[in-house]
Amino acid sequence: MTTSSLTAMTAQQLTKKILDREELMILDVRNTSDYENWRIEGGRVEVVHIPYFDLLDSIEPALELIPPGKELLVVCAKEGSSIYVAEQLIEAGRTGVSYLQGGMKAWSEYLEPVKVGDLKDGGELIQFVRIGKGCLSYMVISGGEAAVIDAVRMTDVFERYAKERGVVIKHTIDTHLHADHISGGRKLAINALAAYWLPPKDATEVTFDYVPLEEGSSITVGSTEIAIQPIYSPGHTIGSTSLIVDGKYLLSGDILFVESIGRPDLAGKAEDWVGDLRTSLYTTYRALPEELIVLPAHFGKMTELGENGVVSARLGDLYRSNPGLNVQDDELFRAAVTKHLPPQPNAYQEIRQTNMGRLTPGEEEQQNMELGPNRCAVHDK
Structure with a gap:
C-alpha cells in the first residue's frame, strides 16, 4: 500500500x-x-x-x-x-x-485571529474565532499592552500572538463563569503575571483569588487609556457582565448573540434568571447607543460569520432582526427561553466546576469535556 x-x-x-x-x-x-x-x-x-x-x-x-x-x-x-x-x-x-x-x-481547538477594527490612538481589537466550537475571545491592544477577554484554555495562542505583536498581557477578563468551555483566563493571567477579572456574583464558589469585575470600575489598557467599561447584565448567569470598549464596541458575553440570545438554564436556575435576562436585553441594552458594535462570546451558526470571519453586528440592527429581542409579551418570552431549549453543552456541570477551581482534569480529559457545539444560545446549532 x-x-x-x-x-x-x-x-x-x-x-x-x-x-x-x-x-x-x-x-x-x-x-x-x-x-x-x-x-x-x-x-x-x-x-x-x-x-x-x-x-x-x-x-x-x-x-x-x-x-x-x-x-x-x-x-x-x-x-x-x-x-x-x-x-x-x-x-x-x-x-x-x-x-x-x-x-x-x-x-475543536483551532483559533483564527481576525481584526475587528482600530481603536483610538493606534490601538486594535482582535477577535479569536474558535471556528469548530463556536467560541469567541478578544484581545484589546494599546500602547504596548493587551487585555484578553473570555480566553479559552489554549492560552499559548494568546501568548504567541501577544509576543508577535510586541505587547504585554496586563489583564485577562471573563464576562461570566463559563459552562460550555474551560476558561483560560486565570491560567493566562498567572503565566503573564496579569490581573484576572471575574464578576463577583459568579465567583461565590471559586477557590482562587480574582479582581472583581463590577459596574462602575474601569480597566485601562496601555498609555492611551482605552477604557473597558463593565456593565452588569445578568440572565445567562447571575453575574454576567458586558464590556464597552473604547465607547464603540459592546462585548456582550453570552447575553446577546448575532442570531439569538443567551439561555438562562445552565446553572439550573432558568425560572429565577429569566427576568434578569429580559431586563438586561430589553432595558439595559435598549438604553445603550444603537451604533455600538456587538461582539458576543459565542456564535451558534456559521451564518453568523461575516466578512473575513468576524462575528459582529450593530446593536440597533439586532433590535430589528434578532428574534430574541422582539418578543414583547413577558409570558411568551419566559416560555421561549425556559422551554424546548436545545440540549445542554457536553459535560457542562464538570466544566463549571473546573472554572471554579474545584476540579483539575488532565489535558486529555479537558479535550473530551469540550467536544461538541457550545449550545449557549436559545436556538440549537
Whole structure:
C-alpha cells in the first residue's frame, strides 16, 4: 500500500478554505451519533457521512457517493480512521484526497485571529474565532499592552500572538463563569503575571483569588487609556457582565448573540434568571447607543460569520432582526427561553466546576469535556 499521495490538511488550512468559500467535499467517518451532534459546516463545504465500520470491508460505498475529481477531506475523531480511509480511496484511484490532521479534536481547538477594527490612538481589537466550537475571545491592544477577554484554555495562542505583536498581557477578563468551555483566563493571567477579572456574583464558589469585575470600575489598557467599561447584565448567569470598549464596541458575553440570545438554564436556575435576562436585553441594552458594535462570546451558526470571519453586528440592527429581542409579551418570552431549549453543552456541570477551581482534569480529559457545539444560545446549532 502506498501513501505517497496522501496529504494532511490542518485545521488552519481548513478554516481558510471555509472563510474563502472554496469548494470542498468532506467524508466524515465518525459514528452516527457523534456526526449528528456536531460536524464541520460553513462556506461551500459539502459533507458526506459514512461510518468507518461501514468502510472496513469495502471502500465502494464512499466511491459511489463521492464524485471523482473533487477535492476530498476525510475526517474522524482523532485522525487514525481518516488516514486509513483516505489511503483506501487513493488505492482505488482517487486523487486530491487528504485527511484532517488531528481530527475533530484539532478542529475543536483551532483559533483564527481576525481584526475587528482600530481603536483610538493606534490601538486594535482582535477577535479569536474558535471556528469548530463556536467560541469567541478578544484581545484589546494599546500602547504596548493587551487585555484578553473570555480566553479559552489554549492560552499559548494568546501568548504567541501577544509576543508577535510586541505587547504585554496586563489583564485577562471573563464576562461570566463559563459552562460550555474551560476558561483560560486565570491560567493566562498567572503565566503573564496579569490581573484576572471575574464578576463577583459568579465567583461565590471559586477557590482562587480574582479582581472583581463590577459596574462602575474601569480597566485601562496601555498609555492611551482605552477604557473597558463593565456593565452588569445578568440572565445567562447571575453575574454576567458586558464590556464597552473604547465607547464603540459592546462585548456582550453570552447575553446577546448575532442570531439569538443567551439561555438562562445552565446553572439550573432558568425560572429565577429569566427576568434578569429580559431586563438586561430589553432595558439595559435598549438604553445603550444603537451604533455600538456587538461582539458576543459565542456564535451558534456559521451564518453568523461575516466578512473575513468576524462575528459582529450593530446593536440597533439586532433590535430589528434578532428574534430574541422582539418578543414583547413577558409570558411568551419566559416560555421561549425556559422551554424546548436545545440540549445542554457536553459535560457542562464538570466544566463549571473546573472554572471554579474545584476540579483539575488532565489535558486529555479537558479535550473530551469540550467536544461538541457550545449550545449557549436559545436556538440549537
